[in-house]
Amino acid sequence: MSKTSAGIPRDQIMVVGRAPVMTMVIEAMSTLGDKGLLSLRAREDNIPRAVVVANILTEKMMRQNSRVYKILLDGDMKPDGSMASTIEIIMTKV
Template sequence: MLMEETSEQYGQEQTNKSEDNTVNIGNDPVMQSAVDVLSILGSKTQVTLRAKGNSIPNAVAVANIITEKMLKGNSKIQKITLDTESAAGIGKMTSTIEILLSKF
């Protein structure tokens, strides 16, 4: 709870684990997020990375670190879904991404 208050104070999004195998990627350091994802893949066979807006490059970097460095030859990117959300009535568009990683 202290981390949430701190992140709100500085206006930064943090990496959040919303479900057992879904990770919301924010503006955390990329290696910290990759280690969080790796710990989930230790007990699960799949994990979904989700990111919005300026956090999308971080999600892509985490996926690449996992598949190309940490679990090279033992994991792959199953699916990438790109989408755009619009704010109700305002017309502002925000890009989103979901990356499904699997371990075999």
């Protein structure tokens, strides 16, 4: 199993995109339940969606069984020279 530079296996990383929020929540809940660790990653306009997915998981779906372990904020340089904000929300199963 290959891992990212942060040491998180690739099958435990979920890139948050334009899919319906509840679809992402169900997928995230399945991964978190099976693996015990999940990394939600998003860029720019999808950052609020990643926060919503994490909130629904921790406060509604897996209330006593999950928690946010760490939140990492960063920025990447685009080819045109502008910055693109990124977020990584690392969640664990309790």
